[in-house]
Amino acid sequence: MSFQAQRWTPPPATPRARETRSTPPMPQPRLLPLPGVGPEDVVLAPDGRVVGGVEGGAVFAVDPTDGAVEKITDTGGRPLGLHADPDGSLLICDFQRGLLRLDKPHGTLEVLVDEVDGQRLPFASNVVADSDGTIYFSSSTSRYPLDKYMGDILEGSHTGRLFRRTPDGKVETLLDELKFANGIVLAPDRSCVLVAETAGYRITRYWLTGPRAGTSDLLVENLPGFPDNMGLGSDGLAWVTLVTPRNPLLDKLLPLPGLIRRVVWSVPDALRPKPAKTVWVQAYDFDGNLVHDLQREPDNYAMVTGVAEQNGTIYLGSLTERAIAVTHLPG
Numbered sequence: 001m002s003f004q005a006q007r008w009t010p011p012p013a014t015p016r017a018r019e020t021r022s023t024p025p026m027p028q029p030r031l032l033p034l035p036g037v038g039p040e041d042v043v044l045a046p047d048g049r050v051v052g053g054v055e056g057g058a059v060f061a062v063d064p065t066d067g068a069v070e071k072i073t074d075t076g077g078r079p080l081g082l083h084a085d086p087d088g089s090l091l092i093c094d095f096q097r098g099l100l101r102l103d104k105p106h107g108t109l110e111v112l113v114d115e116v117d118g119q120r121l122p123f124a125s126n127v128v129a130d131s132d133g134t135i136y137f138s139s140s141t142s143r144y145p146l147d148k149y150m151g152d153i154l155e156g157s158h159t160g161r162l163f164r165r166t167p168d169g170k171v172e173t174l175l176d177e178l179k180f181a182n183g184i185v186l187a188p189d190r191s192c193v194l195v196a197e198t199a200g201y202r203i204t205r206y207w208l209t210g211p212r213a214g215t216s217d218l219l220v221e222n223l224p225g226f227p228d229n230m231g232l233g234s235d236g237l238a239w240v241t242l243v244t245p246r247n248p249l250l251d252k253l254l255p256l257p258g259l260i261r262r263v264v265w266s267v268p269d270a271l272r273p274k275p276a277k278t279v280w281v282q283a284y285d286f287d288g289n290l291v292h293d294l295q296r297e298p299d300n301y302a303m304v305t306g307v308a309e310q311n312g313t314i315y316l317g318s319l320t321e322r323a324i325a326v327t328h329l330p331g
Helices: 146-155 248-253 258-266
Strands: 030-033 050-053 058-062 069-074 079-084 090-094 098-102 109-113 124-129 135-139 160-165 171-178 181-186 192-197 202-207 216-220 225-232 238-245 279-284 290-296 304-310 313-318 323-328
Touching (some): 079 135, 109 160, 171 202, 181 238, 192 225, 202 225
Antiparallel strands (some): 050 058, 058 069, 135 160, 202 216, 238 279, 304 313, 313 323
């Protein structure tokens, strides 16, 4: 694959990007161990268990009270973003297989979308569903596989997309040219859907109703880190993970000619700049106001890519850990 760099000048990072903990800091997480690596996203099932999928394809449901783990399906691919419906079904974005639906634990696994416009759906990332059966899902990039996602960040391909699947199975592209499209949240009043642009340090809002229907704007921009998966909390807020803080070197490289970034990408992985480890989540209202900002040092967990909030308890997933983490709002 040829390296096709796009030049982009990010906004100057705020001082918050250089801090390593919030005030007050995120309380120490409690870990729920898993027999697998990388519960990239987490959602709460109707029975109160926390669900996450790991490398190798297994999807586990974990009882947060006693840590009991049950394997509820195996996609045969790499599950990423999830959405749990009240009827017990589960939507799964699988990097290798596309958008899937599990009708119930240990039930039938159905492929809903594996092609868009006659081409294979690449890098299905995150998903959310409305009560009428409409599904919104993202594709991060059409250029790179999961294990080389940093190549897309460095290249700046801007090939992420936001899709809508109607109840009759029709799929349409709502937004394209997104900077590594990732987490998705549907507003409680169904007025808009939010999509995180990891490589753009921002959350984009696509309007579904009202005079702005069919248009998009920015809910939040110039985030202090790279946003990943998102989830709608029981508090009505859009919770978002910041998987790693802004990288000053990357910010300097992005506006430069592609040759320089091509050289950086061509060096051995061990020599490339590594994402700084942190544990970080934020929550925004639907006017873009920051309501919660929780960060701590990565002493027992890191690379947080998934979040689910319920009544002040916060469940965290990670691309690299062998556990789901549980923390809570301070105080």
